Structure formats: C-alpha cells, structure tokens
Amino acid sequence: MNKFEDFKIKKQLKKAIADLGFIAPTPIQQKSYSPILGGADFVGIAQTGTGKTIAYLLPILQDLKFSDQPHPRVLILAPTRELVIQIVEQIEKLTPYMSIRVVGVYGGSNNIDRQKRAVAEGQDIVVGTPRRLYDLALSNVLRLKSIKKLVIDEVDVMLDFGYKTQLKNIFGYLPEKRQNILFSATMTTYVDELMTDFLVNPIRKTIAISGTPLENISQETYTVPNFYTKVNLLNHLLKDKEEYSKVLIFVASKVNADRLAEVLDFESEISVIHSSKEQNHRIKSIDKFEKGTSRILIATDVIARGIDIEKISTVISFDTPFYPENYIHRIGRTGRAGEQGRSILFYNEKEEVLKDAIESLMNYKIPFLELPKEVEVSTELTPEEEIKPIDPQDETDTDPGIKRGASFHAKSAKNSKERAKEKSYERKIKQKYKKPQKRGDKIQNKKRKNKR
Numbered sequence: 001m002n003k004f005e006d007f008k009i010k011k012q013l014k015k016a017i018a019d020l021g022f023i024a025p026t027p028i029q030q031k032s033y034s035p036i037l038g039g040a041d042f043v044g045i046a047q048t049g050t051g052k053t054i055a056y057l058l059p060i061l062q063d064l065k066f067s068d069q070p071h072p073r074v075l076i077l078a079p080t081r082e083l084v085i086q087i088v089e090q091i092e093k094l095t096p097y098m099s100i101r102v103v104g105v106y107g108g109s110n111n112i113d114r115q116k117r118a119v120a121e122g123q124d125i126v127v128g129t130p131r132r133l134y135d136l137a138l139s140n141v142l143r144l145k146s147i148k149k150l151v152i153d154e155v156d157v158m159l160d161f162g163y164k165t166q167l168k169n170i171f172g173y174l175p176e177k178r179q180n181i182l183f184s185a186t187m188t189t190y191v192d193e194l195m196t197d198f199l200v201n202p203i204r205k206t207i208a209i210s211g212t213p214l215e216n217i218s219q220e221t222y223t224v225p226n227f228y229t230k231v232n233l234l235n236h237l238l239k240d241k242e243e244y245s246k247v248l249i250f251v252a253s254k255v256n257a258d259r260l261a262e263v264l265d266f267e268s269e270i271s272v273i274h275s276s277k278e279q280n281h282r283i284k285s286i287d288k289f290e291k292g293t294s295r296i297l298i299a300t301d302v303i304a305r306g307i308d309i310e311k312i313s314t315v316i317s318f319d320t321p322f323y324p325e326n327y328i329h330r331i332g333r334t335g336r337a338g339e340q341g342r343s344i345l346f347y348n349e350k351e352e353v354l355k356d357a358i359e360s361l362m363n364y365k366i367p368f369l370e371l372p373k374e375v376e377v378s379t380e381l382t383p384e385e386e387i388k389p390i391d392p393q394d395e396t397d398t399d400p401g402i403k404r405g406a407s408f409h410a411k412s413a414k415n416s417k418e419r420a421k422e423k424s425y426e427r428k429i430k431q432k433y434k435k436p437q438k439r440g441d442k443i444q445n446k447k448r449k450n451k452r
Contacts, residue, residue: 004023032205036059041180044183045185046185056151072119072142073148074126076125077133077150079163101123102124102126103126107131221344224371229377233346246314248309250301254275258274264296270295273286317344320354321354324362330343
C-alpha cells in the first residue's frame with residue numbers, strides 16, 4: 001500500500017486525508033493499518049516523527065461507526081497534556097465529515113468540573129493523561145466498561161513517568177475483552193513487562209530501532225566548558241536568523257530553561273515551556289512558536305515529547321540528555337515529513353560520557369566542530385556546576401540562582417543585577433520549584449524493581 005488510496009478507507013476519511021494533503025503513508029502507517037483494523041493486539045515501535053498518531057487513528061476511525069451511546073468506545077492514554085491536545089486536534093482534522101465526539105482530559109489549570117460535564121454529555125473517544133482519567137473513573141462520571149479499543153501512546157515515556165500504578169488502576173475499570181494498541185519510540189524492559197502482563201499474542205512491528213538517526217537530519221557537536229560559554233555560543237549562532245529560523249532548544253531542567261531565557265540576547269523572540277508553567281502559558285508558547293511569532297522555543301524533555309511542530313529548522317541540545325534515547329527523540333523534532341533538518345549538540349567534560357553513549361546507541365560519530373573564535377569562554381559557573389552535575393530527570397533543582405557569565409555584555413538591566421537582588425531572586429525560585437512528593441523517573445522505577 002504505497003498510497004492512502006490503496007487503504008480500505010471510507011470516503012469521509014479519504015476526503016479528510018486529501019484535505020490535509022497526505023498522499024503516501026509512512027512505513028509505520030503501512031504496517032499498522034491492517035493488523036489494527038483486524039482487531040489484534042498491536043505494538044508499534046517507531047521513532048518520533050514517523051507518523052505514529054495517524055498510524056493508529058486511521059484504522060480506529062475506519063472501524064468506528066456512528067452511535068449516540070453516552071459512554072466512550074475508544075480510550076487513548078498519553079503522558080503529557082500537550083500530547084493529549086495534539087491527539088484531539090488530529091482526530092478533529094480527520095473527522096470533519098464524520099459524526100465523531102471526542103474530548104481531551106488532563107490535569108493542571110484545566111477545570112475538572114468542566115471536563116466532567118464534557119464527558120457526561122457523551123463521547124465516542126476520550127483522550128487523557130492517566131491521573132486525570134483515573135480521577136474521572138473514580139468519580140463514576142467516566143464509565144469505561146463500554147471501551148472496545150485501548151491505545152497507550154508514548155508508552156515508554158508513560159512508564160518512565162511512574163504511571164504504571166495508574167495504568168493498572170485504569171485497566172481494572174476496563175472490560176477484559178478489548179483491543180490493546182501500544183505505540184512507543186523505544187523498547188524498554190518496562191514496555192516488555194506491560195506487553196507480557198496485559199496483551200494477548202500481540203502483533204509487533206518495529207520500523208526503526210530507536211538509536212537509528214534519521215538520514216535527513218545533519219548532526220554536529222561542540223565541546224563547550226560550561227553553561228555561560230554555551231550561552232555565548234548560542235548567542236553567536238542565533239544571530240543568523242535565516243539559518244536558525246525556527247529553533248527548538250532542549251535543556252536539562254526547569255531552572256536551566258528559565259535561566260537560559262533570562263540571559264539570551266533574543267528575549268522578544270523566546271518562548272519557554274516546562275512543567276511548572278501554567279497550562280495556558282504552555283499552549284500559548286507552543287502556538288507562538290508554531291506560528292512563527294517566537295523564533296526560539298526552550299523546552300525540557302518531559303514536555304517536548306508532546307510537541308509536533310512542522311518546519312523546525314534546528315534542534316539544539318544545550319544540555320546533553322542523560323538517557324541517550326532522549327537524544328533521538330529530540331532530533332526527531334526537526335526533519336519532519338522528509339524535510340531536511342539539523343541537530344547541534346553542546347557537551348562539556350562531565351557530559352562527554354553521555355555524548356559517547358549517544359554515539360554508541362546510534363553507531364555513529366557525530367561530526368565535531370571547533371568553537372568559533374568569536375565566542376568568548378566564560379569562567380563563571382552556575383551553582384549546579386560548582387557543586388555537582390545536573391540531574392536531567394530532576395526538574396526541581398533546589399539551588400537555582402542565576403548568575404551572569406564573566407564574558408557577558410550587559411544587554412538589559414535585569415542581567416546587571418547586584419548580588420543582593422540576585423539572592424532574593426534565588427529564594428523566589430527555590431520556593432517556586434520545591435520538591436514534589438512523587439518523581440516517576442527511571443531511577444526510581446529501577447529502585448522499586450530491585451526491592452521486589
């Protein structure tokens with residue numbers, strides 16, 4: 001099936017696909033359609049940016065007939081609010097000629113009472129994050145016994161976030177007889193355990209190993225000694241607005257995201273998203289970046305898995321990711337839909353071992369570039385660099401003071417603060433980013449597993 005016309009698709013879906021300008025299905029879409037349409041449990045392993053969402057939505061929508069029953073027949077789980085919103089938007093784009101009711105539910109600033117009313121009105125498809133879905137099921141507003149198809153999208157991230165308990169709780173509300181569909185960018189031990197526990201003879205399709213870099217993405221790397229020298233290099237590169245027309249910058253923590261936005265030269269062109277930003281702020285930031293109002297988006301890995309934006313010219317890993325798989329997810333944000341993309345990795349001495357792990361995973365040596373002569377090397381260190389390496393899974397650093405690099409020029413008053421004011425700012429940030437009670441990262445998951 002080299003074209004969507006070759007699929008067994010109802011005319012309403014074909015018309016929507018034509019309106020969207022889709023012609024040829026991606027490999028994961030080709031291999032997923034028939035097994036999912038046939039009702040088998042299915043596991044799809046494919047890189048970010050290969051069209052996984054369409055891969056499961058097309059056969060589900062093809063099989064979903066009109067009904068006015070009040071309770072949903074399809075449940076889609078996603079790890080982040082951003083991904084929930086994008087899945088709902090994709091469903092709406094595919095169903096303008098169909099009578100399909102869909103709602104997205106998630107926590108944060110979105111009011112649960114409003115979501116309860118939307119669910120109670122009657123829905124065919126409910127898309128949501130695990131905690132909010134479980135809350136709605138507990139309140140008896142969301143009835144799941146009529147669910148025929150369960151989709152878990154980005155299941156590897158879901159388990160990394162510590163959602164395994166919530167998933168098991170939700171499974172208890174679902175009918176035993178249902179179709180299970182799992183999609184993931186990586187095949188981890190936790191994904192394998194979930195398959196063993198809850199899937200029945202699943203059909204598994206692996207399109208590309210997670211470590212395989214996309215051929216249409218050029219990769220480069222710089223060795224940069226510290227945070228503020230990285231800022232100087234970034235300022236130097238971003239001066240070329242034609243070359244760096246739409247730039248996604250990944251950082252290791254919320255504190256680094258705020259700190260970087262504070263000291264970059266391009267304040268009016270920057271948007272920032274991380275998990276402590278209000279939902280409306282996050283939505284507006286992504287919308288501004290998507291529409292080109294802001295040229296630069298600074299994000300953490302936790303949030304960025306929900307980003308699906310076209311025409312990103314460059315992905316810059318300001319901090320080297322702790323898990324090498326996350327590098328693959330990062331660079332998959334550029335070079336979408338077969339276009340040429342570019343990835344630049346910054347690393348320092350402490351991050352070199354992480355860079356080596358990335359190259360080992362890809363079986364590819366990232367081309368090295370010398371630091372431009374115009375870029376001044378700063379001797380100033382952040383508090384984290386003075387004490388210990390940043391833990392990229394910890395978005396709640398407890399000593400996030402913002403200092404000014406020695407080589408910086410004064411671009412605005414806020415970057416020329418006296419030390420006393422700076423300490424006051426540190427205290428505010430400390431209070432804002434106090435430790436949450438639960439951190440579902442991989443390290444904790446491993447500890448739990450070892451205790452059993």
